[in-house]
Every structure is written in structure tokens, then in C-alpha cells.
Amino acid sequence: MELNPNLSSIITKPAPGLSEGTTICSEAIEIDHASGVYLWDSSGKRYIDMFSQTWSLPLGHNNRKVIEAVKKQLSKITHLRTAYSTKDKIELSHKIIELAPKGLVKVNFVLHGSLAVEGAMKLAINYYDDRDKILYLEDGFHGRTLATMGISWKLPESKFKNYFSNGIEVKKNLEDIEEKMRNHNPAGIVIELIQGNSGCNILDKELVQGIRKLCDKYNIVMIIDEIQTGFGCMGVNFLCSEYSVVPDIIVFGKAIGGGFPLAGTIYKEKYFLQSGDHSFTFAHNPVSLTAGLAYLKELKPVLDNAKKLSPLIIESLKNIEKKYSNLKNARCMGLKGAIDVLDDNGMPECKNADLIVSKLLKKGLIISNSRYRQLGNTLMFQPPLIMTQKQLIKAFIIFDSVLQEVYPSNNPENSSTKIFKDFIKFDFNFNKN
Ligand SMILES: Cc1ncc(COP(=O)(O)O)c(C=O)c1O
CATH class of the missing domain: 3.90.1150.10 (Aspartate Aminotransferase, domain 1)
Known part of the structure; x- marks a missing residue:
């Protein structure tokens, strides 16, 4: 825009x-x-x-219970490579899949929302042999890494603009979205349901449901960024349930860590990350994962x-x-x-x-x-x-x-x-x- x-x-x-x-x-x-x-x-x-x-x-x-769980974890182990698991990591993964819309059966963790969005981009791009563009909605915001800045609203002059070629902006109307889907052969489209960073723009149900239909029609991966709306503040675990839409990938972050850094993606069976595609030294921090599990237990009664x-x-x-x-x-x-x-x-x-x-x-x-x-x-x-x-x-x-x-x-x-x-x-x- x-x-x-x-x-x-x-x-x-x-x-x-x-x-x-x-x-x-x-x-x-x-x-x-x-x-x-x-x-x-x-x-x-x-x-x-x-x-x-x-x-x-x-x-x-x-939150008292989150802090208690974290203190316990701190006395056990504070850092593990992603190749290792803890009991809490496994339990949290199962819990997230249990809460996710039907069909989303895989979960991946990182420490920050921007990296989680980049993970979703990689999942969509990996799915095709010949597609690497990602559509994003005008006024959308998905992070501050170079790749996610490319799919977010921008300042008129940005020194980083040479890194932004991956993103194609679409207007909030189905005609424009369909036209860009037809002409640019994108791997995926990423949207927020409430565009928080640009000032709390609540998307219409018809638009979101229309995007789902277009993604099915053109075989494009639908990514919903629920970093702001997932796990709590909307009174449901995922806001997409209120829109009666199941995306192919959900991105989560912020709330889930209960005050500790934790984010990730939940996605359908058919999507995959190759070994080394999205692995970071501290991505599966055992303390954050424990905090996430305690957070979800505490969230249920107050949702x-x-x-x-x-x-x-x-x-x-x-x-x-x-x-x-x-x-x-x-x-x-x-x-x-x-x-x-x-x-x-x-x-x-x-x-x-x-x-x-x-x-x-x-x-x-x-x-x-x-x-x-x-x-x-x-x-x-x-x-x-x-x-x-x-x-x-x-x-x-x-x-x-x-x-x-x-x-x-x-x-x-x-x-x-x-x-x-x-x-x-x-x-x-x-x-x-
Ligand atoms: C919708 C949305 N996506 C992605 C991000 C990036 O998350 P992080 O700051 O944890 O990298 C944010 C952060 O505000 C966000 O609101």
C-alpha cells in the first residue's frame, strides 16, 4: 500500500x-x-x-506455576541441542497438536516469532520444486528478520530493500489476491487475522474464508500468523476457529512461553523441513519448553x-x-x-x-x-x-x-x-x- x-x-x-x-x-x-x-x-x-x-x-x-516449573527445570538442565528431547518437550508437542485444528499434526519450535514465520515460509517453499514467492496482505506484519521484513508493511525508504524480493503484497480484496496468485505462482500466502502491529485491523470472515478457497483452487499454502492471537488473548486457543478456517500452517509465539522465549509452527503432514533447514543452536530451549507446558496448563481455566x-x-x-x-x-x-x-x-x-x-x-x-x-x-x-x-x-x-x-x-x-x-x-x- x-x-x-x-x-x-x-x-x-x-x-x-x-x-x-x-x-x-x-x-x-x-x-x-x-x-x-x-x-x-x-x-x-x-x-x-x-x-x-x-x-x-x-x-x-x-505466573506462580510457570515460575515454579521453570525453577525445577533450571535445576535439571538449561541447554540441549534440538536433536535431544525432554519429557516436557514431548508433552508440550502433543498438547499443542491436541489443541490445534484437525489435520495439523506436526510442530516445530524456535525462540522468536520472526524465526517461526521464516520456518513457515521454508515449509511452503520446500513443498514445491519451482516456487519461492510468498504473498502477504497489505498492512500485515510478520517480523524483523530480513526475510520477514520482506513480507511485512514497509517504510517508504528502507536500506534493506534488496532483501525483500521474496514478498509480494496483495490488497485486502479477493480479486487482487486471485490475480497475484494466478500471475506470480507463489508458494504460500501469509495473513494475520487481526493485524495488530498496524493498529488492530480485524479481518472480515468472508475475506479469510475466500483466501482459503483461493489457496485450494491454486494449490497455495495458507499460513496464518497467530503469534498475537494464539493461545489465550482471544478466548480460544487459535483465532482461526472463530473464522471457521483451517490453514495449512499456523505460526505461534509470544503468549505460549508464559514470559519465556518460545515460538513455532504447527502444520499438515505433507509439509517438511529438510535436516538443517531450520535448526538453531538454542531453538529448543528446555526452560522455555517447560514454561510453555506450564503455561498451557494454567491457561485452560482462565481462557x-x-x-x-x-x-x-x-x-x-x-x-x-x-x-x-x-x-x-x-x-x-x-x-x-x-x-x-x-x-x-x-x-x-x-x-x-x-x-x-x-x-x-x-x-x-x-x-x-x-x-x-x-x-x-x-x-x-x-x-x-x-x-x-x-x-x-x-x-x-x-x-x-x-x-x-x-x-x-x-x-x-x-x-x-x-x-x-x-x-x-x-x-x-x-x-x-
Ligand atoms: C503478528 C506478528 N508476527 C511476527 C512477529 C515477530 O515476532 P518476534 O518479535 O517474536 O520475532 C510479531 C511481533 O510483534 C507479530 O506481532
Whole structure:
């Protein structure tokens, strides 16, 4: 997708000393420790984590059972080559296959999402003798290695562009996708169901189901990147089940490690990696694999919480949208909520989005804004599954108080308490915290 020239004037450069992809605040605080939905900095100040450390901690920080399992594993062995197994590695592999959609029967582990996506690319390319192109959806994001940057949204000028020839962008419409499938003979297509990095774009069911049909028609490998949506935050193990679609390969990451680095792919029998294709020194870290197993055991009883918290998140964002004319497009699926910050002419407004995020941090609330193409105007929220109703409402009251400071003239008579009074009807108590 070409960048709208009207937007060039509002693109913000990262603040000095901060790199692209780093939120404006993250270097300002030094974290000492964390527990559940809270983090504490070195001065003892407490923060509510409403972004689960970039969509990674559906069980919150330092889940007791995960940490206990990890401590036990640490006393046994911390590093093994991929050629070796542990009891937990085998059990985790079986568990993942058990939870996966029918037909996905093989699993491969690595330590990071980008490497897992590259694994999926290799699986698709290996399947054909003469195909090596991968289609990706506009606004999609699949990682920061050179190969995955080639199948992700890009900055207009990138020094790495010579490495990007593997990727072909398709628009979010079936005509364009079919045309590219016919003319480029790709091995696979990779999509996210919710494009999180570009600002929480929720894909339509018809589009996703249409892509599945086209993949069958042209014999193309369908890869769904569930690194953000898998294993927890959507209230289901894999979001593709809500779309009634079974892909050929699912990529997972982030949540599964329970705070430890773990990612991988699940795929159909007919796909394969040759020996040495995708093997890394630390790929099967025994500690991460143990954490993954403990995480899945802990996840089961709280998975449904996403469906209880989701209505509260969207109600809060809609109330905020009603109150502040500069905040628009409230959206939420599962625990993934977002709202756009616009200027008075309805154009993306990055400076105020940055200001809101940094003011929130000062008040002890961590959220993030998307740095998509340096248009950081989407505010994104993702509480852990274990957040209580009370904590969530508190977080939105803090959000509202910051918005009152940034937009003092917006409906001043509408107080926070009024905004949230309806929420009292949601009376669930699934977390004693
Ligand atoms: C959808 C998606 N795919 C891939 C990645 C890359 O994962 P990692 O940062 O673990 O390499 C991310 C990271 O944010 C992601 O959100």
C-alpha cells in the first residue's frame, strides 16, 4: 500500500535516542519487578500493564506455576541441542497438536516469532520444486528478520530493500489476491487475522474464508500468523476457529512461553523441513519448553475470561469515543482493543497519541500506540486475562483523566464516573487480587 501523501506532514520521527519500534516511553522507566497485572519500577512506583508487554502475557507477569516449573527445570538442565528431547518437550508437542485444528499434526519450535514465520515460509517453499514467492496482505506484519521484513508493511525508504524480493503484497480484496496468485505462482500466502502491529485491523470472515478457497483452487499454502492471537488473548486457543478456517500452517509465539522465549509452527503432514533447514543452536530451549507446558496448563481455566472482559473493553472505548470527538473507530475483539487519535480535520494525529501514551505512563498505566509506517496514532490496549473488572475500570478512568487533560473542551460535563456507571452491571469476579 502506498502511503497517502496527505499523511506525510503528520509522520513523526522517533524521538532522539529512541529507535523505530520503540514506544516513546519505554526507555524512561527502569523496571524492578512484576506480578500479575502490575509492574514496579526501581523507585517503587506501580504500573498497570494494559498491553501485556506487547501482547505477550495473557496470564500476566510471573505466573506462580510457570515460575515454579521453570525453577525445577533450571535445576535439571538449561541447554540441549534440538536433536535431544525432554519429557516436557514431548508433552508440550502433543498438547499443542491436541489443541490445534484437525489435520495439523506436526510442530516445530524456535525462540522468536520472526524465526517461526521464516520456518513457515521454508515449509511452503520446500513443498514445491519451482516456487519461492510468498504473498502477504497489505498492512500485515510478520517480523524483523530480513526475510520477514520482506513480507511485512514497509517504510517508504528502507536500506534493506534488496532483501525483500521474496514478498509480494496483495490488497485486502479477493480479486487482487486471485490475480497475484494466478500471475506470480507463489508458494504460500501469509495473513494475520487481526493485524495488530498496524493498529488492530480485524479481518472480515468472508475475506479469510475466500483466501482459503483461493489457496485450494491454486494449490497455495495458507499460513496464518497467530503469534498475537494464539493461545489465550482471544478466548480460544487459535483465532482461526472463530473464522471457521483451517490453514495449512499456523505460526505461534509470544503468549505460549508464559514470559519465556518460545515460538513455532504447527502444520499438515505433507509439509517438511529438510535436516538443517531450520535448526538453531538454542531453538529448543528446555526452560522455555517447560514454561510453555506450564503455561498451557494454567491457561485452560482462565481462557473464558477474554469473553467476559471483551464487552467491558469495547464499552469503555465506545464511551470514550462518544465523549471525545478526536478519538474514533473504537474496536475490540477478545482482549485486543484499539481507538484512533485524529486531529480536528479527521486526519491521524500522532503527536497527541504519543502525548497520551507518555502521560498515561506517568500516571502508572502502560498502553501502546502503533508505530505503523511511523503513523503512531492508534492507541492499543490488551489487558491480561487475569485482570479484574475493578482493575480494568480503574485503567479506563486513568485513561479518561489523561484525555481530559489533552482535550479539555470535549464534553466536560460527562464525568468518568458517569461514563463507567453502566459497568457496575457486569459483575464477575474471576480473580482474587
Ligand atoms: C503478528 C506478528 N508476527 C511476527 C512477529 C515477530 O515476532 P518476534 O518479535 O517474536 O520475532 C510479531 C511481533 O510483534 C507479530 O506481532
